Amino acid sequence: MTQKTSKKSLSRSQLFTFRLLALTVVPLVLLVGIELCLRLFGFGYSTDFFVQTELDGKPYWRENPKALWRFMPPSMARQPRPQMIPVEKADGVTRIFVLGESAALGDPEPSYSMGRILKILLQYHFPDQQFEVINTAITAINSHVILPMARELTEMKGDYWLVYMGNNEVLGPFGPGTVLGDQMPPQWLLNLSLKAKTTRFGQLLSGLESGSGTSSGKEWTGLRMFMEQTLKDSDPRMESVQRVFQRNLNALLEEAKQSGVRVALSTVPVNQADHAPFASSDPDGLTSEEAQLWEKSMMQAKQLLDSNLFVEALNALQQIEKLGESHAELQWLIGHCLSSLEQKEASLPYFKKALELDTLRFRADQRINHAIHESADLYQGDWIHLVDAEAALASKAKKGLPGDDFFWDHVHMKFQGNYLVALLTADWIAKDLRARFNLEVKESSQWLSVRDVAKFLGLSLWSDYQMTTQMLQRMNQAPFTQMVNHAQRMERLKVQLDQQSRGAQAESFEPQAAVYLGLVRMKRDDWVYQDQFAKFLESFGHKKKAITTWREVLKIMPHYLIGRYQLAMLLGEDASTAQEAEILARALIQERPEAPEFIRALGRSLYAQSRDPEAVAAFQKAYELREDDLESVMMLGAALDKAGQVQEAIAIFEKALALNSELKAAHQSIAAIYRRLGNEPKALEHEKQVSTAELEGDEEIVELF
Structure with missing residues (x-):
């Protein structure tokens, strides 16, 4: 009787084991088999941000544009800057990576980015030292993409990172206003989805879900894609944006600390003084009389501003100031009037409030910069340095806050702005190198001026003309066209273009060509x-x-x-x-x-x-x-x-x-x-x-x- 019971019990145990194997091991083997078959037949793509290649028999890392397909539809993914990074870093080379979005990339012309300027500054300062500055920034990405890229960069022998990010947290991948995919998925689901897409089977399922292997049916058309994606400052998702950004930033800094990389962490300045809000939320709860007063006063103020009657316009706006405390455009107009009347200090709170209230959130706000300050305070040590670009640009801005003196548009800096961020970064790196390695500097330890760096980089009247032309075309499209000061900004750009036009005329070819030819031969x-x-x-x-x-x-x-x-x-x-x-x-x-x-x-x-x-x-x-x-x-x-x-x-x-x-x-x-x-x-x-x-x-x- 005992033997029969034992045999019966053993059979049940075996049955349970077989069922467990059928539910776990068999599907796992099946998935592995499918994955191997897909790879064998060349289906799918590598999700690494950098892939190895060879040039003249030497191994290099090059950028992988398909890496972004994990984070957004392929048809919407922007092209990264081309790279050829030696796998073996030569002795005596200091390797610096720039991480960020289009502002860090140097849009509208990456040839004159903060990374290019940084290299010139450091190379001239330390003539016996070699510097590699590699710009990994990509348009339309955010911290959700930059964090996994940073993890990959820890294996690429970088000595320093310059981190300049924060403009795309709302409208970039997985933000609450994105059109590039899912909006704010739960973190566990996001992690699972991104991990699955590193496999060929996951890529197959993703392609079947979207109905196409390579395209979502959407096409990148610039900022106008986001026109309907407005968020009020009071939206509870805005707090989540700051929390997620800080979590990603802290994780990035932890990766750097653990791998021995030294970090220049920059705050993110934006154009506040000359860039009116993209969109505003209408005042709530107005009576019919208040609504009439609002419409009349706003129309009157804009007409007066067209005639540069700033005192009269300010009076009209102040009549409705209490009604429009949450209206971004009203706040900016009051700030603009005060600034035009040379009341700089009085204008600053209005410009700052206008930024926070702008419902089309293409610019880093104070939540983002506060998070950057907090992360810098959290990770103290000689390996990390806060580059307070926001404060530095404000201190040198004509209007007390950055405007068109430093920016082309809302976030993309002109050469002067990129130079200032690069200079602050170079100054810290130089001090750090001297302290750690006792490196010798050039006899004149002064930094190259902005004009000297421009010459070294080949910034010319022709290149200025090309960039201004590009910005005129860009800013003649939505959402720029709906800004209250759009006509004035376009007029200033046209005047600028006219001044630069001789750089594109035949008689200017020879002198400019000689400069370019000299730089090409030298480098x-x-x-x-x-x-x-x-x-x-x-x-x-x-x-x-x-x-x-x-x-x-x-x-x-x-x-x-x-x-x-x-x-x-x-x-x-x-x-x-x-x-x-x-x-x-x-x-x-x-x-x-x-x-x-x-x-x-x-x-x-x-x-x-x-x-x-x-x-x-x-x-x-x-x-x-x-x-x-x-x-x-x-x-x-x-x-x-x-x-x-x-x-x-x-x-x-x-x-x-x-x-x-x-x-x-x-x-x-x-x-x-x-x-x-x-x-x-x-x-x-x-x-x-x-x-x-x-x-x-x-x-x-x-x-x-």
Whole structure:
């Protein structure tokens, strides 16, 4: 009887074990098998921020743009700055990483970023020491992305980190106002999701969930994507933003401390004095009489401000000040009036309050900078230093708070602002290096001036003109267009552009080219100088020299997408080099199949080879991907015309005119077609519409073919 019971009990135990194995081990083996099969067949992508490659037989780390696909849809992910970082750091080299978002990257032109300036300052100060400054900042990311990147950087032999982040905590990945994915998921779910996406099976499930392997159906269109994502200052999620940011920042600092990296942690200044709020929440609970007074006073004040009648405008605004205590625009207007009346101290609280109340939260507010101060206080020691850029810029700002004297727009600094952040950082690093290694400095221990650094980096009238042009185009779009002082800021930029325009004129080519050529020869291993020189040559029409220079760029940075694209576009203009352009374009499309720019480059090369049906198909696809892109529209029209599909060509050129009614190239193209068809009245009708103004980018479109 005992033996039977024992056997029966053993059978139950075995049954339980088998069931446990079936529920755990079998699915695990199945998942591992699926994962191995997916990897074997090349499905998926590496989620590392840096992947190893070789150049001239030496190992390097290069950036991995697909790493961002864990955090946002691939079609929305921004391209990181190209990098080639030696795996083996040479003796005597001090390696510095810059971590952050687009402001740290140096937008609108990373060639003149705080990282580039920092390297010049330190190299000149310590001529016998070598410095590598590697800018890992990427547009539209935030601390959720920067933290895992920092963990990876601990393995890359960095000596110092410059951390400059905080502008994108609300609207960046996983923030409460993001359009790049889920908003504020629970931390455990976020961690699980990000971990799952490091596996090929997780990537497969993610692709099936989104309905596409590589695209979410959305396209990056800049800040206007976030127009509806407003958050009031009183929204309880704002406290969560600060808490999550501080947790991520502290985790980042802990990683640095444990790995022996020394950190320059910067506060984040923003444009407060000259950048009106993007959006405001309407005053609550107004009576009908109060609402009428509000509308009347605001309208009156704006009219008075248009005439620079600041005293009268201030009086009108103060009538409704108590009604609009939570209205960002009102607070900024009062501050602007006081500042214009040279009441600087009185204006500051209003500018500061306007920042906190701005409901489109593209700028780091006081919650973010308070968190940075708290983290710096928490992690005390000689390995960490607070770079109080916010206070430093305010102390030098004309209006007592940073404005257009330091910023292009809301957060992106001009050269002077980047110089100041770099100088504060360089000063601490220099003191730290001298204290630890007794390094010798140059005989004159003074730091290079902002003007001297600008010369070393090749900042020219031409580059200023290019940046101002870019900012004019950007700020002529929403949400900038809804700012109360938009017209005035645009007018100032236009005046600035006019002053810089001689830098883009033919007579200025030789002296500027001599400077670029000197820098290129002095720093042959620095691809950024070559990159700027190639763009400079191309803009002045020196296309053969530009092709040669782009080839030099790609010797140093062979995977550089923009360089390969620019080379393909130039080669695609000539039938003798169009085949090489086609090869380049097809390789680019293989890497980014839904990039209309690369498909246009392919179409251009096919057009030059007189493969008209293929060219039309390529341009048609580029147009379908981005119907509001004038270059794609005009190229498609020209290809259709060349292929003999004249009515279709006219229809496409008409669509170009719908995007820009004064586009000379479109009117001229339609007029030429009608003249060939013998329709003189129609031809003359379009010729009369040709504006005498030289529109920006118009001539380039005229000369595409």
